[in-house]
Amino acid sequence: MAANAPACEAGPRRACSCNAEGVFGRDTGFIIAEGTCDASGKVITYRGEGPDPMSGQTKRFKSVLRIVNKNKHVFDVYGTTPDGTEFKSAEVTYTRK
Numbered sequence: 001m002a003a004n005a006p007a008c009e010a011g012p013r014r015a016c017s018c019n020a021e022g023v024f025g026r027d028t029g030f031i032i033a034e035g036t037c038d039a040s041g042k043v044i045t046y047r048g049e050g051p052d053p054m055s056g057q058t059k060r061f062k063s064v065l066r067i068v069n070k071n072k073h074v075f076d077v078y079g080t081t082p083d084g085t086e087f088k089s090a091e092v093t094y095t096r097k
Helices: none
Strands: 007-010 016-023 031-037 043-051 058-069 072-080 086-095
Touching: 031 058
Parallel strands: none
Antiparallel strands: 007 016, 016 031, 031 043, 043 058, 058 072, 072 086
């Protein structure tokens, strides 16, 4: 995954807003997403859009980064079906050794 690191700004109540852009995985298109943190500051939910390699059209997506601890982060990616139903399409667990 080659991407710019998310730029997050935390407020006094640990609320934050994040921006991310880049090329992820084997995708050949550029994605742009914006996100927010939960109250704990350990779950960042991004929403954005990027090219769908199957249809060639732009699709909306959601991704969630969960900071489990300083050595483990989990990144989930969600897609949507044509009727708008959301489904998890990928989960990546990053573990520092």
